[in-house]
Amino acid sequence: MARQTRRSVLAALGSGLFLTAGCGAFGRERVDVLVAGSLQKAASETLQTRTDVELAVEARGSVGAARLVADGKRDPAIVALADPTLFDRVMDTAWYAVVASNEMVLAYNPQTDGGTSVAAAEPWYDPLQSDDVSLGRTDPALDPLGYRTLFVLALAADYYDEPGLSDAVLASDQTYPETQLLAQFETGAVDAAFVYRSMAIERDYPFREFPPEIHLGDPAHTAQYRETSYELPNGTTIGASPIEYGAVRRDEQEATRTAFEAVLSGDWLAPHGFTVREEYPRVVGDVPSTVTR
Structure with missing residues (x-):
């Protein structure tokens, strides 16, 4: 399992999976972002100031959010959850990035x-x-x-x-x-x-x-x-572990790549009381080949 440095992850991110970005106000590209409820304020306010891309943020409990994506009821370009375990256990993604901690x-x-x-x-x-x-x-x-x-x-x-x-x-x-x-x-x-x-x-x-x-x-x-x-109700057992937040990019559109670089930077999280460790972002799984190793 590969592990990238903070600089290499921020420098480039490889191809994602599914969605296309839309068109927002004043001709700006719009990216749909589905986030954990505890990320709502940070994403809607501070993250938006870190990118020129218009973010359409929807917030839900992370288990429910992961299920919506897994069941095809939501198709966001970026998903950020309060437990990276859900990327494996519910969404079945090939990779994800860990971006912050909490308590x-x-x-x-x-x-x-x-x-x-x-x-x-x-x-x-x-x-x-x-x-x-x-x-x-x-x-x-x-x-x-x-x-x-x-x-x-x-x-x-x-x-x-x-x-x-x-x-x-x-x-x-x-x-x-x-x-x-x-x-x-x-x-x-x-x-x-x-x-x-x-x-x-x-x-x-x-x-x-x-x-x-x-x-x-x-x-x-x-x-x-x-x-x-x-x-969980689906029979998946979640073990307790240090709290971490993860995010994944689900398409290769330029606007989504730009927005996801802002997500990976972590500087939108620290002002809201999250812990952004030096080791973040930590990329886990089958990382796209265009990420510098």
Whole structure:
């Protein structure tokens, strides 16, 4: 499996797979981009400023997005997901690029009584076991944020020696679409939510941090993370691992190549609280021959 340097990946990208770019406003080329919900703001705002190509951004939970593409219900030129595993397990792509990392946190609403109790609690999970605190999370069947929430709770149960933690915290009425989860703070519908650090930072919500053994953002704890997993509705098992975001280009049009170079640069992600490591972009799989090796 080939691994390219950051400079070589950005310098050239080989032929992709399927779609053609369209025509946008004022004669500019338009590229359809399907992204994870947690990438919506970064893609719609900052990424657009990094390229002259017009981006038509659609955001969905990554599992649902990957399924739409795999089932032929969406045909975007570029796909960016919150878990590169989905490129292999759901979309069955030949290759993809890893572009960023993140970590899990517990955001809270400082204007509610429940949120205030989450802010002050030691340990952080105590208020979440009470009916007095409303918790928000996403559906693990639809997006990685949902199953990573389950991973955090499973890891926390071991870390704090609280074997019944997940059952005590989770309830069936807590799930919201990823693109709407933090908006629930605005209405007071939830006091706290399991989210990515980037989601809390770009919306300026306070949050509780987890130890690196739990937050899924530290590669040094990869072996520990892998002790837990989740089975998607299609029977695919997703193992816990350090959080990474991946992207793939699906056509060889010039506009798409230009837009994808901006995706690979990573500088559109750092301002939104994502971690862009020196090793990114890391290209994985059957990399197109025109990429410098």
